[in-house]
Amino acid sequence: MRVTFLIYPGFDMLDLSGPMTVFHDANGIQPDHYEFEIVSPDGGLVKSSSGVVVTSRKPSRGAIDTLVVVSGTAPAVRMPKPQTIRMLRRLAGRARRVTSVCTGAFPLGAAGLLDGKRATTHWRNAAELQARFAGCRVDADRIFIQDGGVWTSAGSTAGIDLALAMIEEDLGLAVSQRVARGLVVYHRRLGGQSQYSALLELEAPSDRIRQALDYVRTHVRERLSVPLLAEVACLSVRQFSRAFLAETGTSPAKAIERIRAEVAKPHVEESARSLDEIARMAGFTTAEQMRQAFVRFFGRTPQAFRREMRAGRRPRPAGAPG
Numbered sequence: 309m310r311v312t313f314l315i316y317p318g319f320d321m322l323d324l325s326g327p328m329t330v331f332h333d334a335n336g337i338q339p340d341h342y343e344f345e346i347v348s349p350d351g352g353l354v355k356s357s358s359g360v361v362v363t364s365r366k367p368s369r370g371a372i373d374t375l376v377v378v379s380g381t382a383p384a385v386r387m388p389k390p391q392t393i394r395m396l397r398r399l400a401g402r403a404r405r406v407t408s409v410c411t412g413a414f415p416l417g418a419a420g421l422l423d424g425k426r427a428t429t430h431w432r433n434a435a436e437l438q439a440r441f442a443g444c445r446v447d448a449d450r451i452f453i454q455d456g457g458v459w460t461s462a463g464s465t466a467g468i469d470l471a472l473a474m475i476e477e478d479l480g481l482a483v484s485q486r487v488a489r490g491l492v493v494y495h496r497r498l499g500g501q502s503q504y505s506a507l508l509e510l511e512a513p514s515d516r517i518r519q520a521l522d523y524v525r526t527h528v529r530e531r532l533s534v535p536l537l538a539e540v541a542c543l544s545v546r547q548f549s550r551a552f553l554a555e556t557g558t559s560p561a562k563a564i565e566r567i568r569a570e571v572a573k574p575h576v577e578e579s580a581r582s583l584d585e586i587a588r589m590a591g592f593t594t595a596e597q598m599r600q601a602f603v604r605f606f607g608r609t610p611q612a613f614r615r616e617m618r619a620g621r622r623p624r625p626a627g628a629p630g
Contacts (some may be wrong), residue, residue: 309373309478312399313346314415315364316392319380321356322464323409327376330471333487338479342373347399349392357381367395372403374474379410379464386436388415396421407459407474409467416460417441427460428453468493510557516541520552524564528591529573534560568592569601576602576610577617583610 311331313324324346331342346363348364355361357380377387377396388396396419400406408416409460413429416422417437418588422444428435434448447453452461452470512518520537532561537560538548552560572590575581581589587598595610602610 309341310343310345310371311374312367312372312403313344313376313378314412315346315348315354315356315362315378316380316385316388317355318357318383318385319354319378319408320464321358321360321362323379323467324356324362324431325469326464326468327409329491330468330475330487333490334475334479334483336490336614337483337486348432349389349395361411367513370402372399373405375399375403375406377406377408377412379408379412381411385411386414387533390427393419402573403457404598405457405459405474407461407470409461409470413437414440416458417444421458422460425455425458426453427455427458428462430463442625443515511522512552514551514555516543516548517552517555520560521556524567528568529589530580530591532564532591560592564591565601566605569605572598572610573602573606573613576614583614586610 311328313328315324321396326562328344331344335342345368346362347367348366349366351364351366353361354364387524392415396415400421402420406416406421408429409428413422413427414433414437416427417440420443422441425444425449427437427444428434428447428450434446438446439443450462451474452459454473459470459474461467472484472488472493472585475487512521520541523537523540524532534549535545537552538545541548542550543551549560552558552563556563558566568590572586572592574584575586575589576583583595583598587595590598592598592601599609599611602608602613606613
């Protein structure tokens with residue numbers, strides 16, 4: 309199965325090397341399953357944004373399994389040249405699936421390949437992508453999105469999550485898990501996981517409040533109370549509540565609820581578990597309590613998120629792997 313990486317001057321080296329390493333390591337488990345080519349509009353040596361030069365070639369003939377459009381910071385990414393757009397359209401017509409990493413979504417949009425599709429990119433660039441390509445629906449709060457044969461992903465490391473998901477589709481969960489373990493990366497962040505995560509955003513300067521937050525994250529399913537967290541932080545309840553608000557900008561109770569909602573969200577969107585079961589997994593007392601938290605933090609109910617994700621899925625072709 310041929311995986312073709314499209315690069316151009318100023319491309320991001322990690323967005324090439326990350327997904328390529330994932331596919332390469334899958335070959336160590338399923339020998340010679342993937343073959344690779346790196347192409348560019350003119351072929352030859354192409355300098356990345358970090359100054360590393362990579363040898364490319366003009367595209368070879370024949371079918372492509374996966375086309376990966378790499379990101380970059382150069383103007384050639386956001387405003388690709390006509391020859392790049394023409395080449396991208398030709399390549400996409402020969403590919404089973406077309407994918408992009410981060411700002412690689414812009415060339416896809418310029419080629420018309422995102423029309424009628426849901427797509428994502430790095431949250432910093434999402435508004436620009438939506439403004440330029442009104443024919444697609446940009447969701448800035450996703451690690452990656454699959455809409456039919458078009459896959460798009462967020463920032464650079466999300467390209468690794470994207471490649472793991474494609475390997476899971478091609479070769480099964482066990483192979484994808486082995487690749488992730490070999491790379492010492494999490495297997496795998498669900499596509500529905502938020503780019504801008506409360507699990508990461510909620511931080512505190514003092515060790516005591518950080519200890520309390522770490523305790524919430526690692527004991528999210530358990531009964532959590534302010535007195536318990538104050539004890540973890542070695543502070544009185546009054547001291548703890550005051551310090552927590554000052555350092556995080558929110559109350560302990562709101563922080564607990566927010567983290568639980570974010571833990572539940574990818575399971576709501578991408579698993580077949582009931583909402584009652586997901587609520588218990590995330591530490592909510594009831595599904596109704598989880599529903600109220602979703603409305604507060606995300607503006608929509610769990611049922612709305614689940615309907616939206618299911619509506620966006622396409623049936624797998626008969627005989628397709630996975």
